[in-house]
Amino acid sequence: MKTNPCAKINLGLYVTERRSDGYHNIETVFYPIPLTDTLRITEDDEDALCITGIPVDGRKIDNLVVRAVEQIREDYHTPPLFITLEKNIPSGAGLGGGSSDAASTMLMLNEMLGLDMSEEEMEHRVSRLGADCAFFIKKRPTLATGIGNIFSPIDIDLTGYYIALVKPDEFVSTREAYSMIKPKMPKFPLREAIARPVEEWKGLLYNDFEDSVFPAHPIIGEIKQRLYQLGATYACMSGSGSSVFGLFKDDPSQLRDIFHPHFFFSAKL
Numbered sequence: 001m002k003t004n005p006c007a008k009i010n011l012g013l014y015v016t017e018r019r020s021d022g023y024h025n026i027e028t029v030f031y032p033i034p035l036t037d038t039l040r041i042t043e044d045d046e047d048a049l050c051i052t053g054i055p056v057d058g059r060k061i062d063n064l065v066v067r068a069v070e071q072i073r074e075d076y077h078t079p080p081l082f083i084t085l086e087k088n089i090p091s092g093a094g095l096g097g098g099s100s101d102a103a104s105t106m107l108m109l110n111e112m113l114g115l116d117m118s119e120e121e122m123e124h125r126v127s128r129l130g131a132d133c134a135f136f137i138k139k140r141p142t143l144a145t146g147i148g149n150i151f152s153p154i155d156i157d158l159t160g161y162y163i164a165l166v167k168p169d170e171f172v173s174t175r176e177a178y179s180m181i182k183p184k185m186p187k188f189p190l191r192e193a194i195a196r197p198v199e200e201w202k203g204l205l206y207n208d209f210e211d212s213v214f215p216a217h218p219i220i221g222e223i224k225q226r227l228y229q230l231g232a233t234y235a236c237m238s239g240s241g242s243s244v245f246g247l248f249k250d251d252p253s254q255l256r257d258i259f260h261p262h263f264f265f266s267a268k269l
Helices: 064-073 097-114 118-128 173-177 189-193 198-203 208-214 218-229 253-259
Strands: 006-018 026-038 040-043 046-051 081-087 142-145 150-153 162-167 234-237 244-248 263-268
Touching: 006 097, 006 189, 006 234, 026 162, 026 263, 040 097, 046 244, 064 081, 064 097, 064 118, 081 097, 097 118, 118 208, 162 218, 162 253, 173 208, 198 234, 208 218, 218 234, 218 244, 218 253, 253 263
Parallel strands: 046 081
Antiparallel strands: 006 026, 026 142, 040 081, 142 150, 162 244, 162 263, 234 244
16 A cells, blocks of 8 residues: 655744743644655565655664554554655654555554544544644645644645745754744734735744754755745745745746755646
């Protein structure tokens, strides 16, 4: 069985307060984009995970695909599985690639093995692996609050726009990003800002992590400004970095050479 786990971008990201448990409350909108990994799962004589494409750091046993399988095995019998994962979504980019892989693993095994789990059960299970994992069960535009784990539907459609996404060879750990952040309430409420025309987002829709990440990693901020110079209607860092995306009215695929040797992806939404 084969599927294509998609990436997401963050449309605005506000870190509103530090909680007593050490985590932070946030407000953001998750939006799916057509940058995908390729995941294949078949029954076999023994478990195995083969990863190709963009290199993935860490031990295979810690990969979220493996952890999703083990999570299911806590309550359901599953046979040995041979899993191949072709990585096209960069890691450490604020795109949710690993979370999407985990959610797709759960969706595939639910169908392959006839587990009859509801979407709600799968969301609950996969959320134990990461706050944003549950988003990738339904993959619909979502307002996320709490620590990024409380979801509300939101009416937003970027169909017709093009996206250009650039990731330099910089790694911004989530721990690093949060260690530099100063929580505050947004000047303009996220739900109100995102309801305005995309042409107005530049001055209204913001990612709080940019204030601390850009000084520490100047190339990321330079990419955002370059996207605006090249005609982006709106540009923003995704998540806690290090990728930056721009929304364009015209096809930006010709910009690939300008951003070489950085990772570059473009598509119509």
